[in-house]
Amino acid sequence: MNKIEHIGIAVKDLEAANEIYKNLLGYEHYKTETVEGEGVVTSFFKCGDSKIELLEATRDDSPIAGFIEKRGEGVHHIAFAVDDIEAEVKRLKESGFRVLNETPKRGADNKLVVFLHPKSSHGVLVELCQEIKINDK
Numbered sequence: 001m002n003k004i005e006h007i008g009i010a011v012k013d014l015e016a017a018n019e020i021y022k023n024l025l026g027y028e029h030y031k032t033e034t035v036e037g038e039g040v041v042t043s044f045f046k047c048g049d050s051k052i053e054l055l056e057a058t059r060d061d062s063p064i065a066g067f068i069e070k071r072g073e074g075v076h077h078i079a080f081a082v083d084d085i086e087a088e089v090k091r092l093k094e095s096g097f098r099v100l101n102e103t104p105k106r107g108a109d110n111k112l113v114v115f116l117h118p119k120s121s122h123g124v125l126v127e128l129c130q131e132i133k134i135n136d137k
């Protein structure tokens with residue numbers, strides 16, 4: 001795990017949350033992006049070497065909708081940057097972590113992503129992120 005790639009925060013209203021985080025951080029988000037597969041629209045703020053990812057559900061069956069329904073808005077997951085997501089999945093599986101999607105899927109911000117069940121990491125949903133290189137397309 002190279003660094004914390006981003007901290008995901010579940011919000012009900014992305015536009016309103018963008019304003020608050022712009023005031024908090026002192027600068028605008030650098031992108032918004034919809035990830036159909038996850039039923040989310042996201043916005044990203046750089047923060048040093050990491051990012052803040054705000055996520056609003058675009059569908060009722062989105063994990064973000066379910067999270068907010070049960071737990072309200074707040075920190076949803078921690079994402080770590082990895083160089084070789086397949087190797088990390090293998091390592092973590094062998095170490096007993098519960099991998100939610102063994103095949104990496106397309107995430108936001110040009111990443112391949114895998115999630116680990118929160119029960120494997122003391123109640124924290126973990127996301128692994130590998131940058132998609134140009135020749136990976």
Ligand SMILES: CC[C@H](C(=O)O)C(=O)SCCNC(=O)CCNC(=O)[C@H](O)C(C)(C)COP(=O)(O)OP(=O)(O)OC[C@H]1O[C@@H](n2cnc3c(N)ncnc32)[C@H](O)[C@@H]1OP(=O)(O)O
Binds near residue numbers: 038053067076109
């Ligand atoms: C990929 C695009 C973008 C990116 O960065 O590129 C994203 O980050 S998208 C983020 C949204 N997508 C996901 O979260 C995908 C992975 N999540 C899941 O597969 C589910 O949400 C899962 C398995 C974490 C929970 O789903 P489930 O239907 O099982 O919900 P429950 O409410 O029944 O939860 C079971 C159990 O887990 C606890 N829980 C749920 N969500 C979280 C969470 N975010 N953090 C910590 N704990 C969580 C929940 O409280 C239940 O625990 P219990 O003790 O039984 O109450």
Ligand SMILES: [Co+2]
Binds near residue numbers: 006077
């Ligand atoms: Co994320």
